[in-house]
Amino acid sequence: MQKFENILIRFKHLPRHLLVAASAWIAKIITALISIISVRTLLFYLGEERYAVYVIVYSLVGWFSLCDLGIGSALQNFISECRAKNESYSKYLRAALQVAITLCIVFIILLFFISIFIQKILLNKYFYINEIQTINIIGIIGVILILSVLLNIVYRAYYALQKGYISNVLPAIAMIISMSLIVLFNRYFPIRESILTALLIFTIPQLATSAIPFVKIFKSEVKNIFNFDFPVIKELMTRAFKFSGLAITATLTMGIDYIIMSKTSDAAGITEYNILNKFFMLFIFVHSAVLIAACPVFSELNIKSQFPVIKNMLTKYISFGFIIILSGTLLFYVFSDDAIGILAPNANIKPTLTIFILFAILYISRIWSDTFAVFLQSVNVLKIFWICTPVQAFISIASQYFLSIKYGINGILLGLIISFLLTSCWILPYKAHKFIKKRIANAI
Numbered sequence: 001m002q003k004f005e006n007i008l009i010r011f012k013h014l015p016r017h018l019l020v021a022a023s024a025w026i027a028k029i030i031t032a033l034i035s036i037i038s039v040r041t042l043l044f045y046l047g048e049e050r051y052a053v054y055v056i057v058y059s060l061v062g063w064f065s066l067c068d069l070g071i072g073s074a075l076q077n078f079i080s081e082c083r084a085k086n087e088s089y090s091k092y093l094r095a096a097l098q099v100a101i102t103l104c105i106v107f108i109i110l111l112f113f114i115s116i117f118i119q120k121i122l123l124n125k126y127f128y129i130n131e132i133q134t135i136n137i138i139g140i141i142g143v144i145l146i147l148s149v150l151l152n153i154v155y156r157a158y159y160a161l162q163k164g165y166i167s168n169v170l171p172a173i174a175m176i177i178s179m180s181l182i183v184l185f186n187r188y189f190p191i192r193e194s195i196l197t198a199l200l201i202f203t204i205p206q207l208a209t210s211a212i213p214f215v216k217i218f219k220s221e222v223k224n225i226f227n228f229d230f231p232v233i234k235e236l237m238t239r240a241f242k243f244s245g246l247a248i249t250a251t252l253t254m255g256i257d258y259i260i261m262s263k264t265s266d267a268a269g270i271t272e273y274n275i276l277n278k279f280f281m282l283f284i285f286v287h288s289a290v291l292i293a294a295c296p297v298f299s300e301l302n303i304k305s306q307f308p309v310i311k312n313m314l315t316k317y318i319s320f321g322f323i324i325i326l327s328g329t330l331l332f333y334v335f336s337d338d339a340i341g342i343l344a345p346n347a348n349i350k351p352t353l354t355i356f357i358l359f360a361i362l363y364i365s366r367i368w369s370d371t372f373a374v375f376l377q378s379v380n381v382l383k384i385f386w387i388c389t390p391v392q393a394f395i396s397i398a399s400q401y402f403l404s405i406k407y408g409i410n411g412i413l414l415g416l417i418i419s420f421l422l423t424s425c426w427i428l429p430y431k432a433h434k435f436i437k438k439r440i441a442n443a444i
Contacts, residue, residue, distance in 0.1 A: 023165035024289030027172035032282035034175045038182060039275055039343045042198060045186045048347060050195050052267035053126050055274045057137060057199060059258035062251050064145035067107045070243030071096050072153035074236050077380065079160035080296040084303045093157070094221040095233045099240075100150040101225075107146050115139030122262050129195075137196050144203045151210040154217050160296050166213055168289065174205035181205075242382040249389035253396040253419055257412050260397075264404045272349045273409040275340060280359050283328035287321040287367055291374045298378035307436050314371060314432070321367030329360040358413040365420035372428035376435070384431045392423040 043051050075096045082089035119138045126132055155167035181201045189197075261270050294313060301310050332339065333356045340349050376384065396419035403411030 024168040024293050025286050027168035028285035028289040029282070030172045031175045032278070032285045034179045036275075036278045036282060036343065038179055038202075039278065040345075041179075041182050041186050043271075043344055043347070045182065046193055046195065046198060048271055049126065049267045050129065050193055052270040053123060053129065053132065053195050054198050055270055056122055056258050056262050057141060057195070058202065059255065060138070060142075061145060062255035064142060065149050066244065066247055066251060067103060067146050067149045068100070068153055068244075069103060069237075070240035070245075070247060071099050071103075071236060072156035073243040073377070074240035075153060076156040076160040076296065077239065077299065077378070078236065079157060080299040081303070083160065084300045090221070091229055091232045092236060093218060094224055094227070095229060095236045096153060096157075097218045097221050098225065098228060099233065099237065100153060104146060104150050108143055111139060111142045111146065115142055122259065125262065131193075131195055135196055137199065140196065141199050141203060144200075144207055148203065148207045148210060151207065151214045154210065154214040157217055158213065159292060162296065164293050170209040170213065171206060174209040177205040177209075178202045239380070242386075243377070246377070246382065246385040246389055249385075249393040252393035253389065254416070256397055257400060257416070260400050260404055261409070261412065264401070265408060268348065269409050271344065271347055272351065273412065275343060275349065276351055276355065276359060279332050279339070280325075280328070280363050283324050284321070284363050284366060286324055287317070288370070290317060290320070291370060295374055295378045298375050302379040302439070305439065307440050310375070310436065314375060317371050318368060321371065322364060325360060325363045325367060329356055332356070355410060355413070358410060358417065362413055362417050362420070365417060365425055369420055369424035369428050372432045373424065375432055376428065379435065381431065381435055384427065388423050388427045392419045395419040395422055 042054065046054055075092055078092040079089045082092070115136055115138045119132070119136065120127075122138075123132050131137070155164075155170075158164055158167045178201050182198065185197065185201065257273075258270070261273065265273070294317070298310060298313070301307075301313075333353070336351060336356075340347075340351070373385070376382070396415060398415075399418045400412050400415030403415045405411065407414065
């Protein structure tokens with residue numbers, strides 16, 4: 001009993017950012033594992049071609065995440081800064097709520113007019129499937145995703161409050177619910193091969209779980225919802241637009257792959273890429289979780305001018321990420337036949353050593369550049385991204401498209417790698433070093 005009490009005492013005295021990071025590791029691993037395990041169930045439920053359609057539509061999650069226009073990231077920054085200065089952040093919560101409601105209305109109306117057009121462009125190769133001809137899949141799923149994205153700004157608030165474990169646990173619970181539902185539908189539901197049903201199963205739980213903390217955090221601001229403090233809204237949106245611009249170009253860099261493959265690859269190629277990418281996303285999820293949890297810590301350390309600690313954190317995070325990617329790639333390659341045989345027993349997927357090397361290089365490049373990117377964004381050094389990311393996006397789109405025509409999914413990976421090596425892999429570290437050096441000189 002005494003040992004258990006000692007453990008509890010030690011747990012309570014853990015640094016809050018470590019607790020957030022630990023919960024993030026667990027939650028992200030659960031989410032990534034379910035994402036991988038669900039492939040087998042979804043393939044049985046949908047079949048390979050409908051699964052490819054599911055993947056293409058679900059890849060739009062990254063694009064719909066742009067609908068918050070950066071207010072989540074801006075709100076996190078303002079809350080962190082207010083906490084460091086022992087000031088109230090209530091006015092920023094109210095402004096974020098007012099903007100979120102407005103954006104929700106605007107984007108849902110816009111989606112009503114363009115969703116059918118988008119569906120025809122992305123899924124024209126699959127229009128022989130009756131469901132795509134008769135149902136506005138992108139319109140229905142788009143509404144759910146818009147609502148989810150705007151509710152998810154509450155997760156950013158929890159990170160700034162050093163309660164990021166809430167932001168980590170709830171999405172993981174939603175994924176567990178989704179996985180349970182698709183298993184039940186696959187086993188007991190009489191209607192099979194419904195792309196819309198599969199998409200609803202993996203989107204509605206995320207919406208429902210984010211609604212609970214959203215109400216808890218923002219309910220105190222509802223009574224003042226029509227009390228607009230326009231200077232605060234302007235302050236919030238000015239910073240938010242900086243983040244949104246970066247998010248748009250980042251999505252153009254990393255979120256264009258499935259859109260390009262919808263034009264240049266067949267269902268088998270999309271399925272192979274999706275399965276392999278899910279495994280590598282599992283490797284990087286752990287690193288990403290640490291970075292997200294460290295974002296408010298970087299912000300506060302910068303305000304307190306604790307730059308040796310910042311340098312040490314950057315080094316540790318990069319080393320940690322490299323180890324994860326390299327060891328994960330080796331293990332996956334050794335057991336790839338068994339893993340793919342379990343997940344997609346009826347699919348003819350035989351990845352080569354080349355594709356594993358390309359995936360490893362891509363994700364090592366991401367580890368390197370993402371670490372410096374998170375640091376720079378947390379200290380509001382954003383101008384460099386406006387220069388770097390549009391160039392990277394252009395290189396990414398062009399190289400992915402032309403290389404994928406000739407080399408298939410290997411071309412997609414080559415295009416992504418080229419875009420990182422020519423831009424963010426050297427520009428962001430240089431800018432971070434320059435920023436820290438200048439701040440140290442000013443502090444003397």
